[in-house]
Amino acid sequence: MPSPRYWRETPQRYRLEAAKCKQCGKISFPPRLVCLGCGNKDFDTVKLSDKGKIVTFTTICVAPTQFTEEAPYSIAIVELSDGVRFTTQVVDCTPEDLEIGKPVKIVFRKIQEEDKTGIICYGYKAVLT
């Protein structure tokens, strides 16, 4: 991931900051410039809950280059307690441990390294609770 893009996304990746529409209340994560619900452009910044559950998941066995050491690993769509859904890796478990509906907690982890001399990108992942 190029450094400037990674840097621009740190509020959402580090602190789960989302955009809540001032008009219709819809929460966008990642934040958007225009609300998908009503087209409004005014938002409040809100911090999402760090608790949720697995909506669905899959296992990656043939991983992209920068993730080969982690394979096989699980990717899930997680729904947080405030209703927001996003895709994230579920770690500290085997693919067999996952089930739809299982509760998860969002944690702070290393996502990838540009290479051994590049920047380290951090962000959110989920763990089973």
Added chain:
Amino acid sequence: MIGIVGYGSYLPRYRIKVEDIAHQWGKDPETIKRGLLLKEKTVPGIDEDTITISVEAARNALKRAGIDPREIGAVYVGSESHPYAVKPSGTVVAEALGIVPDVHIADYEFACKAGTEAMFVSYSLVKADLMKYAMGIGSDTSQGAPGDALEFSASAGGSAFIFGKENVVAEVLETYSYATDTPDFWRREGAFYPLHGGRFTGQPAYFKHIIGAGQAILEKSGFKPSEFAYAIFHMPNGKFPLTVGKKLGFKKEQLEPGWIVPLMGNTYSGSSPTGFSATLDVSKPGELILLVSFGSGAGSDAFIFKVTERINEVRDRAEKVKDMLENNRIYLDYGQYAKFRGKIIMAE
């Protein structure tokens, strides 16, 4: 009253047993276990490092403190495994906690006592009235060369402490620091693993400094060992802190809650701070706690804390160290451990 307003720890879920490391290098596990009093150690996940451990420990400290992170005026991370040689760990930690931009940030290094250095400076800044709150963190993903005695102990984990003047959980009654130039353990710039002076790391380094600091703070404060409910001494292995406790006049029961090294290993900068965190988890109002760190190079920082009534209010707001140590463990074999710790040379 100046002291800790919030504390928290984090330990990775992965473990490797002494037997698996001993088997790899043709050593007798029972001799190691008996000699070092170690059973297993924590191992960082493939996506964990000093920064992620610091963030999780600090989040637990914030839960217990119940304060607005933006009121924290300083974030100091002590470690000997900062992921970057140039670029602070503390900036990522402060950004993740929502403390930036009105904050002073620095990374500390002093082998295994970098964590208590961060605590000492945080406490001092609050005492000097320069800020309302300051956070000191001790965290490491410790390195130990394959086949070296250190490999049995070098582990991962950390603890964070927020110092302030209001709603104090543990008041700082006294501090003392003791340091000399002693080449007992080092890692040169660019070297992957640290080196050490073998037996030289004992008497002239660890014991001299930690006992020196311990005796001096007892003298300065006027307290006797019997007046303390608990004491924590840096834990490079299981045996050393017990020997120090005995020499200073403490009973094993006083050391027990903080003597977490048999299951945790030596988390370097996170070692004595996490032992202290585990002790706070079981402490009662009014109890006195002595904490003495040790960092090779060499030096010791000593603190005397008095626990307040507020401990009963905040203790259960975050996961306790004992629960992290004993629950949800995932055991690795040596091959998996070598992969997790980057000890395998991969194709370019």
